[in-house]
Amino acid sequence: MSHPLSYLHDQLEGWKREGTYQRLRVLESEAAAESRFDGKEVINLASNNYLGLTTHPKLREAALEAVRKYGVGSGAVRTISGTMRLHMQLEERIAAFKNVEACVVFQSGFAANAGTVSALLTPDDHIISDELNHASIIDGCRLSKAKIHVFPHKDVGAAEKLLAGLDEAPGRKLLISDGVFSMDGDIGPLPGLVEAAEKHGAIMMVDDAHSSGVLGRNGRGTIDHFNLHGRVQVQVGTLSKAIGVLGGYVCGSRDLIEFLYHFHFASAGRGCRLPGSLRCTGG
Numbered sequence: 001m002s003h004p005l006s007y008l009h010d011q012l013e014g015w016k017r018e019g020t021y022q023r024l025r026v027l028e029s030e031a032a033a034e035s036r037f038d039g040k041e042v043i044n045l046a047s048n049n050y051l052g053l054t055t056h057p058k059l060r061e062a063a064l065e066a067v068r069k070y071g072v073g074s075g076a077v078r079t080i081s082g083t084m085r086l087h088m089q090l091e092e093r094i095a096a097f098k099n100v101e102a103c104v105v106f107q108s109g110f111a112a113n114a115g116t117v118s119a120l121l122t123p124d125d126h127i128i129s130d131e132l133n134h135a136s137i138i139d140g141c142r143l144s145k146a147k148i149h150v151f152p153h154k155d156v157g158a159a160e161k162l163l164a165g166l167d168e169a170p171g172r173k174l175l176i177s178d179g180v181f182s183m184d185g186d187i188g189p190l191p192g193l194v195e196a197a198e199k200h201g202a203i204m205m206v207d208d209a210h211s212s213g214v215l216g217r218n219g220r221g222t223i224d225h226f227n228l229h230g231r232v233q234v235q236v237g238t239l240s241k242a243i244g245v246l247g248g249y250v251c252g253s254r255d256l257i258e259f260l261y262h263f264h265f266a267s268a269g270r271g272c273r274l275p276g277s278l279r280c281t282g283g
């Protein structure tokens with residue numbers, strides 16, 4: 001009998017033959033402009049550590065201080081007994097920075113996107129999504145089983161047409177775009193999209209993973225850059241890019257954040273965890 005996972009070996013060999021096999025590059029120094037990968041000194045143009053915060057002395061000191069005071073973990077998922085004062089302070093600080101009522105932090109931007117889209121939508125609902133939106137948005141959508149309508153990259157007219165076509169359809173509509181797109185770094189046409197969402201009663205959601213720390217006053221992101229405060233109901237961001245650490249967050253109204261706390265709390269009660277709780281949704 002062959003090993004039950006032998007097909008993986010065959011696939012790997014196939015990738016090697018085709019020249020598409022990818023090897024992980026190993027960072028052997030700090031993540032800095034000049035880094036050492038696999039024994040070679042290089043200029044690192046592939047990092048998202050835009051502001052150099054991964055190695056900022058104050059962040060190093062704060063992280064060490066927290067480890068000394070609290071240890072290296074919370075001992076439980078947030079929904080059971082793992083929500084620390086530090087989490088709440090972080091959420092308050094991010095909410096103030098983003099000029100919104102409230103914020104919830106997740107383990108990653110990926111989990112924040114997937115966890116939010118899947119929580120907000122049901123199979124009766126619709127998501128109108130730019131074709132180059134991040135994979136985590138698509139995953140959230142698949143988990144929610146909502147109907148996905150994809151519009152060509154940055155095509156506001158096409159997005160509006162899709163929304164107009166759904167005016168009579170039952171269910172909620174969520175219009176979603178990256179603030180800055182992850183592949184080419186171009187900026188989403190948010191003013192036009194926000195207008196279309198308002199005209200057709202859709203929820204507006206922006207994934208500002210790349211723009212936070214880069215665009216807007218003091219890096220507040222694309223909503224600030226375009227002065228769209230109060231008109232984007234769901235804002236997602238990550239701490240793993242310009243902020244230089246790890247984690248993701250969702251910003252919006254107090255109700256949105258309370259809903260996300262409770263949605264994931266209910267899931268945890270059924271034996272699932274954040275973000276594994278995602279697996280419990282849609283059923």
Ligand SMILES: *Cc1c(COP(=O)(O)O)cnc(C)c1O
Binds near residue numbers: 111136181240
């Ligand atoms: C990187 C990225 C994410 C995921 O963030 P992580 O915290 O790394 O999981 C989500 N959306 C966009 C647009 C991104 O570029």
